[in-house]
Amino acid sequence: MTFIADWQEWTREREAKLADPHGFLAITGLHWLEEAPQRFDDAPGAWSTGPGGVSVELGEGETILVDDEKHSGRYSFGVLPERASVFATWGDAVIEVAKRGGHDIVRPRHPHHDILRAYDGTPRYEPDERWVVPATYRAFETPRPVTVGAAVEGLEHVYDAPGELTFEIDGQALTLTAFEGHAPGTLTVLFTDATSGVTTYAANRSLQVPAPGADGSVVLDFNRAANLPCAYTPLATCPLPPPENRLPVAIEAGEKKGKTLP
Incomplete structure (x- = not known):
């Protein structure tokens, strides 16, 4: 590849990543988890963290997919290492469960989020x-x-x-x-x-x-x-x-x- 063509390919890959329907422009909330269970408007279930790691208690009719397996009721993501992320699917959304700066967080990603829809390069x-x-x-x-x-x-x-x-x-x-x-x-x-x-x-x-x-x-x-x-x-x-x-x-x-x- 020439210098220009190589740069153009890098640019195309960058734009595809930015426009990903479940990329970071689709994040609708940054939720810091505590020991007490919390519900969030943009995610299913009640979320909490503790010595055993992150868990979610899904309500009646709520399910998530993790590694293509459907789960209902209580699901444990376990203890996550720093900078790790695990992703669960909920309808057309993806729920990111992560650890950042020593804190467990949940960041839902919705493909119809305003920031993503407004992105034009x-x-x-x-x-x-x-x-x-x-x-x-x-x-x-x-x-x-x-x-x-x-x-x-x-x-x-x-x-x-x-x-x-x-x-x-x-x-x-x-x-x-x-x-x-x-x-x-x-x-x-x-x-x-x-x-x-x-x-x-x-x-x-x-x-x-x-x-x-x-x-x-x-x-x-x-x-x-x-x-x-x-x-x-x-x-x-x-x-x-x-x-x-x-x-x-x-x-x-x-x-x-x-x-x-x-």
Whole structure:
């Protein structure tokens, strides 16, 4: 693929994910679970959490599907690890059960939600090979736990940082703390820059980084700097970048401000 065609394919995949009928734009509520059972307008049953994890007591006529199995009455999701999500189907909705910042939450996702129906695409900078930047990865002797804030006030996330990335833009030396990526060996970077709050989302953007070579060489393609869910919905618990990842330069590449709706 050419550089432009590859970027266009990435863009198509991003837009398909954003328009997913059960994606994060379909979230209708962010419910924090307690030991006392609670019912919510956008989910079935009464939900609670405790030492045994999350459970729901479904009312008469209420059923959910978990892993294609129908359940009624009381159902236990068990103890979820941090950043895990389990999904249950309820009619045309999907109920996400998750743990974020040490708290169990329920986030229903409805395909007819106003934010999803109003979504008409994310603006982006035009792709430019200037923003494909060579970098060097330096692994720490042991991964460092890094505590960062979140889009939700009072919530904190802890990530293991296996190392850092160094690179230059316009002759200026820069460094980013990297977190573990989605695939083994890959990395994720959370950052802000001089465009944040001007043309790009103020709180954060993310960049997926391929596995570095044996010599630490790797490429940062800022044309693929992406918004996190909190750029579109207030019902997201996205992490904020660590202080050292607030870059003093303008990264005029990647996704611009999302269209967050009240």
